[in-house]
Amino acid sequence: MNEDADVQKMLSSVVLHKVDAEKGEGIELAKSYKVQGYPTFVMANAEVQPIDRWMGYSKSLLGEMLDESLADLSTVSEKRERFSKSPSAPVAVKLARYDESMGEYGSAVEFYEKAGSLDPEKTYAFEIFDATFSAGRRKAEGFGIDRTKKAADMVLASSQDGMEIIQVGQMMSYAAKQAGDETLAVPYIKTAVERTADSSDESVQKSRGGLLPTYALHVEKNPQKAVDLKKASMPEGWMDDAGQLNSYAWWAFENQVDLENAKVLAEKGVELAPEGKEKAQILDTLAEICNSLENCAEAVELTKLAIAQDPDSEFYKKQLARFQELLAAKQ
């Protein structure tokens, strides 16, 4: 049985409605459902009252979530009422997941904490960290890098799960960058790489490999090693693939390493990319690199080309104004 058949069998108990959040009625639906990221799944009854909701996809996650949701078809409002009268860990987790996917991070963390209190044998440290990270990333009130760090520390203190430890390293790297102080991520990247060195789990080793360039850059402080590791981690044929060239060039820009070479690679990516949004994205990467190389005039021209490729994008118009401002300040 192939994966499609497996998934279709899982979905045979529901009526699936795929909603493109950027087209037609999907735009308003995504807003009204407060969709925070993709994919988001909402299970509802025939009156469209929500029963359950979650974010992310893998075949196993879909199967697990469908089984859980179908086992209790009460609405979320009914689950909340039930929880207030008779609290239980499984319902607390369900409500936490629901609130997290709605962007209600404070409530989500509280429900995960309640779940931990109701079932002391389980730890929800990673779930709390994940919700805290998402809240910080979206600059939600009451959340920030200090709270994210505390939640990350809780995971490292309580978890032996190699993948969770790697994810803490990855996510703290992002959070520290967003906070403007990448040194904040160093202990987490170091712990993630060093604690998983002997893991026999192939997926953990693969994810660890993806973190090694960051480790070389921020822990070993060896940019050339980071560049070499990053290139070694790229998939076969990446030098002839526009998306992969963009991925490398963006990484180089974000980390301010290998910029001259990244510029050449991004230029090749622009040539290879099909007309439209993808070409616009690589032009934007190239513009950022040129700007980092102190060539604001070229950044302005490249962004004009990006706008021509994706005229509906507000983002590129903002980028153009930004680069024009930088250019004017230099002249």
Added chain:
Amino acid sequence: MKMLTKPVLLGAIAAVFAATAAQAGYESLEAARAAAAEQNKPLLLDFYTEW
């Protein structure tokens, strides 16, 4: 520009489109809701984007 995606979801997102594309058949939420009522099954909304 690179779309920023929460690391925990990396690698998983694209798969859903291929996996469930064959079942995407309703023109509107109302049509899907009516089908759910008729078949006496819950509705599963799958919010996605093409990027």
